[in-house]
Amino acid sequence: MSELVVTDLVAGYGDARVLHGLSFIVAPGEICAILGPNGAGKTTLLRALSGMVRGRGSVRLGGTELTGRSPDAIARRGVAHVPEGRGTFMPLTVEENLRLGAYVRRRRTGVDADLDRIYTYFPALKSRLRQTAGSLSGGEQRMLAIGRALMLRPRLLLLDEPSLGLAPLITRELFRIVRAINEQERTTVVVVEQNAHLALGIAQQAHVLETGRIVLSGTAEQIRADEQVAQSYLGYRV
Amino acid sequence: MSESAEATGSPVTKESGGRAARRWRVPVHWRPLVIAALLVLACSAPFQLVPFRVFQFTMVLIYAVALLGLNLLVGHAGQISLGHGAFFAVGAYSAAIMLHAWDAPYPATLPVAAAVAFTLGLALGVPAVRLRGLYLALVTMAIAIFLGPLLKRFESVTGGPMGLTLAKPEPPAWTGLAEDQWLYFLTLAVAVVAFLVTGSLLRSRVGRALHAIRDDQAAAEVMGVRLSFYKTLSFAWSAMLAGIAGCLYTWVIGYVSPDSFGVTLSITLLAGLVVGGLGSFWGPLLGGLFVMFVPSISQSVNDAAPGVVFGLLIIAVMYVAPTGLAGLAGRAAYSIKKTLRKE
Amino acid sequence: MAGFLQQVVEGLGAGAIYASLALALVLIYQFTGIVNFAQGELAMFSTYLAWQFTAAGLPFWLALVITLVVSFAGGMLIERVIIRPVEGAPELTVVIVTVGLFIFVNAAAGWIWSFLIKDFPNPFPEGALTAGGVSVGYSTLGILGVVGVVMGLLYLLFQHTKIGLGMRAVASNPGSARLVGIRVGWTLALGWGLAATVGAVSGVLVAPLLFLDPNLMGGVLIYAFAAATLGGFDSPVGAVVGGLIVGVAETLAGAYVGFIGSDLKIGVPLVIILVVLLLRPRGLFGRAVVERV
Numbered sequence: 001m002s003e004l005v006v007t008d009l010v011a012g013y014g015d016a017r018v019l020h021g022l023s024f025i026v027a028p029g030e031i032c033a034i035l036g037p038n039g040a041g042k043t044t045l046l047r048a049l050s051g052m053v054r055g056r057g058s059v060r061l062g063g064t065e066l067t068g069r070s071p072d073a074i075a076r077r078g079v080a081h082v083p084e085g086r087g088t089f090m091p092l093t094v095e096e097n098l099r100l101g102a103y104v105r106r107r108r109t110g111v112d113a114d115l116d117r118i119y120t121y122f123p124a125l126k127s128r129l130r131q132t133a134g135s136l137s138g139g140e141q142r143m144l145a146i147g148r149a150l151m152l153r154p155r156l157l158l159l160d161e162p163s164l165g166l167a168p169l170i171t172r173e174l175f176r177i178v179r180a181i182n183e184q185e186r187t188t189v190v191v192v193e194q195n196a197h198l199a200l201g202i203a204q205q206a207h208v209l210e211t212g213r214i215v216l217s218g219t220a221e222q223i224r225a226d227e228q229v230a231q232s233y234l235g236y237r238v
Numbered sequence: 239m240s241e242s243a244e245a246t247g248s249p250v251t252k253e254s255g256g257r258a259a260r261r262w263r264v265p266v267h268w269r270p271l272v273i274a275a276l277l278v279l280a281c282s283a284p285f286q287l288v289p290f291r292v293f294q295f296t297m298v299l300i301y302a303v304a305l306l307g308l309n310l311l312v313g314h315a316g317q318i319s320l321g322h323g324a325f326f327a328v329g330a331y332s333a334a335i336m337l338h339a340w341d342a343p344y345p346a347t348l349p350v351a352a353a354v355a356f357t358l359g360l361a362l363g364v365p366a367v368r369l370r371g372l373y374l375a376l377v378t379m380a381i382a383i384f385l386g387p388l389l390k391r392f393e394s395v396t397g398g399p400m401g402l403t404l405a406k407p408e409p410p411a412w413t414g415l416a417e418d419q420w421l422y423f424l425t426l427a428v429a430v431v432a433f434l435v436t437g438s439l440l441r442s443r444v445g446r447a448l449h450a451i452r453d454d455q456a457a458a459e460v461m462g463v464r465l466s467f468y469k470t471l472s473f474a475w476s477a478m479l480a481g482i483a484g485c486l487y488t489w490v491i492g493y494v495s496p497d498s499f500g501v502t503l504s505i506t507l508l509a510g511l512v513v514g515g516l517g518s519f520w521g522p523l524l525g526g527l528f529v530m531f532v533p534s535i536s537q538s539v540n541d542a543a544p545g546v547v548f549g550l551l552i553i554a555v556m557y558v559a560p561t562g563l564a565g566l567a568g569r570a571a572y573s574i575k576k577t578l579r580k581e
Numbered sequence: 582m583a584g585f586l587q588q589v590v591e592g593l594g595a596g597a598i599y600a601s602l603a604l605a606l607v608l609i610y611q612f613t614g615i616v617n618f619a620q621g622e623l624a625m626f627s628t629y630l631a632w633q634f635t636a637a638g639l640p641f642w643l644a645l646v647i648t649l650v651v652s653f654a655g656g657m658l659i660e661r662v663i664i665r666p667v668e669g670a671p672e673l674t675v676v677i678v679t680v681g682l683f684i685f686v687n688a689a690a691g692w693i694w695s696f697l698i699k700d701f702p703n704p705f706p707e708g709a710l711t712a713g714g715v716s717v718g719y720s721t722l723g724i725l726g727v728v729g730v731v732m733g734l735l736y737l738l739f740q741h742t743k744i745g746l747g748m749r750a751v752a753s754n755p756g757s758a759r760l761v762g763i764r765v766g767w768t769l770a771l772g773w774g775l776a777a778t779v780g781a782v783s784g785v786l787v788a789p790l791l792f793l794d795p796n797l798m799g800g801v802l803i804y805a806f807a808a809a810t811l812g813g814f815d816s817p818v819g820a821v822v823g824g825l826i827v828g829v830a831e832t833l834a835g836a837y838v839g840f841i842g843s844d845l846k847i848g849v850p851l852v853i854i855l856v857v858l859l860l861r862p863r864g865l866f867g868r869a870v871v872e873r874v
Contacts, residue, residue: 050760075762084758091751091868092746102751104762105741148761318676320618365859371672372616373858379618380851383803391844474761501799505684512677541696542795544689552681556674558668 002078002155002188003063004029004049009067011055018044020212021057026205028062029186031179033199033220036209042192043084045209046158049190050074050081061156061229074105078155082145084164090134094125097144098132103150111151118147121177139170146174150181157181159191163198171195173201200224280426282420289418291365293490294530296422299429300486302526305458305511306436307479309525310528312508313517314440315371315472316318316452320370323503324385325477327496329355329484335395342409348428348485356474363473367466382504389496401495404488421490428486432479437519448472452517480507509548513555582712583710584639588836589829594721595804596828597728600797601783602805603820608776610814611752612769615664615675619682621798621805623659626686627652627781627868628788628797629694632701645785647780649778656777660770667731690795699789724786729784732821735775739817748772756806796841800847804831807850810857815869822865827853 004026012018014019018041026032026048034042048055051071066074069185075081080101089097098118102111119126122143128136133144149157157165159178163171179202193199200206208216208223216223240344284292332354333347342350366374390397396402400464409420447468450458459465476504488494506529514525536543602624603819609617617623623799627648634644663682667675707722708717739745751758751768787801808827812819827850835846 054758071759072762075760081760083757086756087757087760089750089757092749096749100758100761103747103750121761134740146755152761195589197870237646300767312673316673318673320680364856365657367860369858372676373620373810373854373862375676376616377851377854377858380803384848384851386617387844387847423809434625505680508677508680509684512681540692542688542691545693549681549683549685549688551662552680552684556670556678556681 003060004032004156004188004190005060006049006058007060007110008057009045009048009055009059010057011044011053013044013053015107018212019048019055019200020213022209022214024207024214024217026188026190028181028188030205031182031189031191031203033203034190034192035196035199035207035223038194039211040209041212042209043160044212046081046083046160046190046192049156050079050158052081052083072104073153077127078152079158080149080154080156081158082142082149082160082162083147087145088133088141088148091132093130093132094136096127098151102153104152109163110232114151114153118150121150121181122147134200139166139174141143142166142174143177146178150185152189153185154187157187157189159189159193161192163193163195164191170178171198175199178202196223242433244285250533261367263454268365277430281301281423284415284419284422289364289416289417292418292422294534296418296425296490298523299422299425300483300490300524300526301507301510301529302485303432304480304483304507305522305525305529306432306515307476307483309517309522310436310448310477310479311472312511313515313521314445314452315469316371317473318375319378319471319476319504320375320501320508321380321504322476322480322507323499323501323505324378324382325355325359325480326484326507327385327389327494327499328358328477328505329481330488330494330499331396331484332481333391333485333488334404337404337488338402339395346487347481347488351485352478352482355484356478358481359477360470361473362477363470364466367469376421379501379504380499381562386496386500389499397495399496401498404492404494406492407489425486425490428482432482435520436475436479444468444471471568484518484552485508509552512552513548584834585716586713588832590721592829592832593825594718594724594828595832596825597724597787598728598783598787598801598807598819598824599804599808600781600824601731601786602801603730603808603824604735605776605783605800606805607812607814607817607820608772608779610809611817612772613664613668613675614672615679616806616814617682617776618676618679618775618802619686621802622683622686622690623652623656623777624784624796624801626690627655627777628701628784629690630783632780632788632793633694635702641702645704648785649781652777652781653774655774657770657774659777660773661766664769664773665766679766687795694795695872696795697791698794701785701793703789704785705789720789727782727786728821731779732817734870735779735817737776744771757780783857802859803847804828804850807853807857809864811852811864813864815868816864816866819866820866843856861869 006025007023009022010019011018022045024032030131034045036042037153044053049059049066051066051069051074055067057067061077061079066077066079077225086123092100095115098115102114105111125144125147128140136144136194146159146162162174162178166174175198176202178191179187181187182202191199192204200223203220205217205219206223207214283295287295291404296382304322304326308319310319311317311319329351332351333344336342336347336350337344366377369377390399406417407421409415409417413420415423447458451468452466509528510525511521513528514523515521532547533544536547585691602621605620605624606617609615617755630651631644631648634647635641639647653784659682663678664675667678703720705720707719709718710722714869739749747758747763748768748771750761751763751765756763758768783801784798788797791797805824808824810823811826812823830853831846831849834841834849835843841848
């Protein structure tokens with residue numbers, strides 16, 4: 001359980017600035033949804049949080065400053081980032097992928113127990129332990145990526161578009177699992193999602209991003225209730 | 239990943255490449271003046287220098303012609319060749335065999351050497367352009383390594399390991415020139431023509447197509463650049479220039495042997511070009527100076543010194559100045575001008 | 582028939598040496614996508630180190646161990662110092678840097694040890710094992726054995742250790758490897774260290790057969806290229822199989838194709854490289870890659 005405090009976060013690629021000073025707080029054990037149209041900077045925000053993109057400003061997790069550190073150093077401090085798309089190690093087996101999730105854990109104890117825990121979340125993975133990750137379906141790969149992230153025993157879990165390219169049924173299942181993980185492990189979660197309805201269904205609070213700025217913040221209920229917001233930013237009618 | 243997508247791109251990162259190109263544009267207005275001054279200097283030099291120096295500058299010009307070809311391929315089209323010494327050797331041997339076996343008049347050897355090298359470049363270029371950069375480097379290096387044993391094998395034609403010794407072109411009496419001066423002017427004339435023709439080729443749509451291929455192959459293809467045509471053409475043209483340089487080499491040295499054209503020559507050529515400046519106008523000339531004088535100066539320290547100097551310089555150049563000496567000069571000129579303007 | 586088998590055995594002996602240098606090339610290619618043109622020269626330098634240690638009176642096997650350790654450290658150092666600044670740079674830049682390294686290391690060895698050839702001690706006894714009309718030199722057996730051991734150790738490292746797993750992760754997806762907390766930079770250095778070590782083995786094995794001089798590995802490198810191309814540049818198993826095939830093909834071509842003879846044997850790897858690249862660019866065991874053209 002760690003509190004995430006983001007202050008004046010500025011980030012971008014080369015000369016192109018994408019994030020123009022974001023500030024928000026995610027309470028320990030909460031799920032925070034980041035919503036907004038394409039190109040708003042949602043993915044860049046997660047990348048800045050995990051160190052894949054260099055940011056300025058301050059990102060503190062449970063009091064530890066993360067900005068300026070490399071992605072692997074940030075991972076060692078308990079941040080697990082499930083990137084958009086596959087992000088798995090294709091030629092490696094499912095089990096190897098999962099064990100890599102626990103790479104930074106010093107002690108080997110508990111790794112096997114954690115594997116079993118992942119299988120209870122994602123039973124589909126258990127039957128495919130010896131298969132290569134590349135042979136899995138898109139949905140299974142997404143599950144594998146999340147399972148691998150959990151093997152880190154993260155203090156902060158970053159999920160980028162978990163629903164992208166998945167069938168609605170699978171997506172709903174995935175979000176149910178994310179919710180269950182959050183409740184059982186008390187992991188703080190930041191989820192970026194196009195499908196605002198789904199994301200708001202599991203989040204406690206949400207921020208709406210537009211062109212690199214937070215244009216609206218509130219509890220999930222508040223955001224959902226705001227019909228105008230729903231239409232202009234989220235692109236659907238409530 | 240975006241990083242790897244650029245992997246086949248230009249030797250300089252796009253960003254810095256663009257910047258370097260903009261900086262380089264400033265002295266371009268001066269280029270005709272500089273060229274004229276250099277030509278005057280080049281024409282008067284052989285009357286001021288001792289024959290050995292004249293010979294050395296002849297060699298500089300020969301290397302410059304070869305590097306001009308290599309620059310077209312590596313600097314402008316972004317393809318790596320570690321085997322240009324092979325085309326150099328083909329040109330040299332074509333001329334030598336014509337002179338030795340058929341007693342051909344030496345002016346006839348130049349077009350033949352050029353044609354043979356061009357044809358060979360074309361023949362190798364067809365499969366070669368299908369290869370990704372890395373593999374092209376590999377194949378060309380293998381060709382350079384293979385050539386030596388091949389030359390030694392066909393002893394009856396090539397003279398085998400002993401090579402062929404030939405008479406050098408005699409200066410016509412009306413010129414009143416000594417042999418070294420005559421060879422120098424012949425080489426200078428060929429070099430000037432080679433620079434002019436290749437320069438205008440690069441300014442034409444061919445040059446633009448090559449740059450497009452170098453900077454982003456996929457985008458170039460989308461824009462309608464016929465990749466394989468231009469890549470094959472640049473390969474063949476660059477082989478031809480190396481062949482021409484080889485022919486000049488045969489005239490000037492009067493001796494060819496397989497060991498003169500080992501893989502070391504190929505690597506030295508690449509090294510000279512990198513240090514001189516990839517993709518730059520003056521790069522081949524500066525590289526030629528480099529290939530000629532660095533070994534002869536540093537050899538006095540140790541036999542291995544040229545290699546040590548070359549190796550370190552190549553790496554250093556790739557770090558700090560991917561556009562080589564020419565780029566550095568261009569940048570210096572730019573910043574001097576900028577400072578002057580400020581005052 | 583016995584004569585043919587004899588040639589095959591000799592080909593395998595030569596092939597094992599190509600295999601070990603090809604293995605070194607593959608180790609680096611896997612992690613970085615770089616073909617290290619200086620690999621052979623690094624191996625040559627390591628071989629000189631081994632020679633230096635034996636010349637100083639150390640027993641051969643001790644000299645070898647020290648050489649391997651030094652090579653490992655040297656390989657890591659080279660990655661950190663020389664390759665690191667061009668990591669992620671365009672392919673042309675990286676190739677030119679390794680070519681620069683090639684020239685430098687070759688010349689440095691010439692500077693330190695001169696270009697005169699030296700005798701390198703053969704660690705294996707003279708003589709041969711004869712069976713069914715085929716005689717297998719102890720030296721050939723030794724080479725095959727050493728390469729087999731190196732392969733086995735690498736297999737254990739990659740398949741059964743945590744570091745090996747991390748290395749494979751980096752090879753398959755450096756971005757995700759960072760996200761699980763692997764120090765990718767150090768893993769790349771580790772890859773260079775391993776490659777330098779494996780390369781050193783190939784140098785030490787080939788030196789007693791040829792003579793030791795700074796151009797020791799120039800010829801071997803091209804065979805290793807052919808082996809790695811044939812096996813697939815991203816497959817360690819492929820490198821070894823490719824090496825053995827290239828060795829046998831070369832020996833047989835030299836023995837039975839009159840036109841090739843012993844002079845033109847060096848054309849065999851060239852032909853293999855060209856044919857593989859044109860017909861099956863990923864090699865026998867390589868993963869299908871999307872050509873980034």
